[in-house]
Amino acid sequence: MRRPLPLFILVLAAVLLVCVIGQFSDKNNERRLPGATTPASGPAAAPAPATPAGVAAASAAVSGSASATTPEAALASTSGYAALRARGAYLARASDCMACHTRRGGAAYAGGRSIATPFGELISPNLTPDRQTGIGNWSADDFWRALHNGVSKDGRLLYPAFPYTNYTRMPRADADALFAYLQSLPAVNAPNAPHQLRFPYDQQIMLAAWRAIYFRPGSFQPDPQRSAAWNRGAYLVQGPAHCSACHSPRNWLGASEGETLAGALLPMQGWYAPSLTAPQEGGVQQWPTARIVQLLQTGRSGDAGVSGPMAEVVSRSLQHLDAADLGAMAEYLQSLPVSATPAPATPDNSPATRNMLAAGEQLYGRHCADCHGAKGQGQAPAYPALAGNRAVTMLHSVNAVHSVLHGGFAPATAGNPRPYSMPPFGPVLSDTEVAQVLSFVRSAWGNQAAPVSASEVNRYRTVPLD
Ligand code: HEC
Ligand code: HEC
Ligand code: HEC
Numbered sequence: 389m390r391r392p393l394p395l396f397i398l399v400l401a402a403v404l405l406v407c408v409i410g411q412f413s414d415k416n417n418e419r420r421l422p423g424a425t426t427p428a429s430g431p432a433a434a435p436a437p438a439t440p441a442g443v444a445a446a447s448a449a450v451s452g453s454a455s456a457t458t459p460e461a462a463l464a465s466t467s468g469y470a471a472l473r474a475r476g477a478y479l480a481r482a483s484d485c486m487a488c489h490t491r492r493g494g495a496a497y498a499g500g501r502s503i504a505t506p507f508g509e510l511i512s513p514n515l516t517p518d519r520q521t522g523i524g525n526w527s528a529d530d531f532w533r534a535l536h537n538g539v540s541k542d543g544r545l546l547y548p549a550f551p552y553t554n555y556t557r558m559p560r561a562d563a564d565a566l567f568a569y570l571q572s573l574p575a576v577n578a579p580n581a582p583h584q585l586r587f588p589y590d591q592q593i594m595l596a597a598w599r600a601i602y603f604r605p606g607s608f609q610p611d612p613q614r615s616a617a618w619n620r621g622a623y624l625v626q627g628p629a630h631c632s633a634c635h636s637p638r639n640w641l642g643a644s645e646g647e648t649l650a651g652a653l654l655p656m657q658g659w660y661a662p663s664l665t666a667p668q669e670g671g672v673q674q675w676p677t678a679r680i681v682q683l684l685q686t687g688r689s690g691d692a693g694v695s696g697p698m699a700e701v702v703s704r705s706l707q708h709l710d711a712a713d714l715g716a717m718a719e720y721l722q723s724l725p726v727s728a729t730p731a732p733a734t735p736d737n738s739p740a741t742r743n744m745l746a747a748g749e750q751l752y753g754r755h756c757a758d759c760h761g762a763k764g765q766g767q768a769p770a771y772p773a774l775a776g777n778r779a780v781t782m783l784h785s786v787n788a789v790h791s792v793l794h795g796g797f798a799p800a801t802a803g804n805p806r807p808y809s810m811p812p813f814g815p816v817l818s819d820t821e822v823a824q825v826l827s828f829v830r831s832a833w834g835n836q837a838a839p840v841s842a843s844e845v846n847r848y849r850t851v852p853l854d
Pocket of ligand 3 (some may be wrong): 691692693694695752755756757758759760770771772774777779780788791792795796797798808809810811813825826829
């Protein structure tokens with residue numbers, strides 16, 4: 389029996405078709421964007437930003453540079469070129485380009501790292517100036533189009549696992565500095581490997597539809613009501629440092645909710661990037677600026693410490709930023725709206741729960757109290773308190789499960805060169821025991837969080853290694 393195709397599917401298909409045609413016929417999407425810079429065409433054209441003066445001035449302020457030098461102009465003087473490259477190197481740190489574009493044990497920026505997504509695996513391309521396999525024959529315009537519009541040199545639409553949805557906010561001058569830096573690296577001959585995406589996600593037409601709905605090339609919009617430092621911080625967080633790539637929730641098509649920073653599970657890594665608007669999760673609104681700077685720079689501050697994917701962000705990127713930039717980011721993070729506090733879990737006094745917590749208390753005494761203290765008070769500065777520790781009491785318990793199963797490793801940074809770490813208990817404790825000890829820790833000494841189940845622990849027992 390055949391049913392007529394519902395009208396809304398037809399309408400949806402028509403709308404998608406129009407969007408998709410729009411993507412292919414107007415790859416740069418600039419038409420929707422008054423005031424965006426237009427990539428110069430033709431090999432000889434200097435990449436002069438066609439930005440209105442006001443925006444140009446504002447973007448110079450946010451990019452921390454007084455003048456927007458073109459690479460050609462800068463090349464005229466060797467010291468100008470060196471300065472441009474140095475700025476590019478700094479921006480590459482702030483943007484953590486190396487993280488994704490370097491294979492474990494491979495040459496820096498030569499690509500080949502596999503990035504797991506719910507839609508399959510993407511293999512990062514080679515960004516070194518090798519002419520056959522890297523971006524050695526790219527122009528500054530080609531590079532700008534990739535960073536700003538998410539389009540490769542050959543016109544191929546790029547997947548947003550490359551966070552161009554954030555990088556699009558970088559002004560042309562910053563893109564040119566990055567390009568000058570990448571072009572100065574040693575060329576590495578490393579052919580790009582094909583992505584391993586599942587049908588239909590491997591189809592450019594799907595990506596075109598996705599982009600039509602979710603992506604507009606843009607620019608950072610400074611807020612004139614705010615200080616220069618706040619604007620610089622907002623620019624760094626929203627643009628190069630792409631914090632929202634992890635900290636903002638994504639929908640079922642992998643599109644980020646924008647700059648909400650409301651917290652998100654990282655599906656492939658099995659970590660939770662806490663909400664930066666919730667002080668009971670990762671929010672730092674009530675912290676003094678110096679403490680935020682210390683956390684971002686050294687990976688630890690008091691009982692708060694970063695681990696997992698955030699430890700990598702600190703060690704590869706944030707610790708290399710200068711204090712003024714970290715202070716600017718801190719000022720912006722302090723200003724994020726505070727989200728509502730959820731009600732604490734209602735204590736469950738059933739005999740089954742009481743037995744489980746008693747078993748957890750025993751395990752705690754045997755395995756944990758030496759470091760974290762009999763009352764969860766910790767031992768500063770080596771071992772964090774677990775009493776009143778938001779990393780322990782957060783609604784999502786996955787990060788605590790990770791620490792216990794796989795150990796806790798703070799990053800080694802210049803400001804904290806020999807961090808204390810926590811041994812992995814995965815080989816020693818069963819899923820049930822991990823659940824018991826964590827349920828105990830989450831509800832003892834004034835902590836009021838819901839218990840953890842053994843099946844939840846089991847889900848995170850095996851973790852992808854890269
Ligand atoms: C979170 C991981 C990630 C980060 C961070 C990242 N990239 Fe990428 N990048 C990718 C992936 C994956 C691709 C491949 C996308 C595709 O082929 O559709 C890519 C593609 C590219 C391309 C296109 C290359 C080509 O041959 O088409 C360029 C250029 C690029 N990235 C530059 C950068 C720069 C510059 C930075 C830092 C400012 C950066 N990337 C940061 C993951 C990342
Ligand atoms: C690759 C994913 C990723 C990126 C990018 C990322 N974070 Fe995180 N972040 C996490 C995860 C996962 C955690 C939870 C683990 C932890 O607490 O260290 C976290 C934790 C945090 C915390 C709470 C730390 C604590 O101990 O209370 C803060 C604050 C934070 N991130 C800020 C930022 C800022 C600011 C940026 C951008 C500069 C950023 N993050 C970029 C994944 C990420
Ligand atoms: C050898 C000392 C040691 C022992 C034993 C130990 N821990 Fe830890 N634990 C640490 C250190 C150090 C950290 C901080 C690591 C980091 O920054 O990632 C930590 C972090 C944690 C965290 C994350 C808190 C945070 O602020 O990020 C939890 C949860 C935790 N431990 C629970 C336990 C439990 C439960 C046990 C017993 C099964 C235990 N620990 C045993 C040293 C220890």
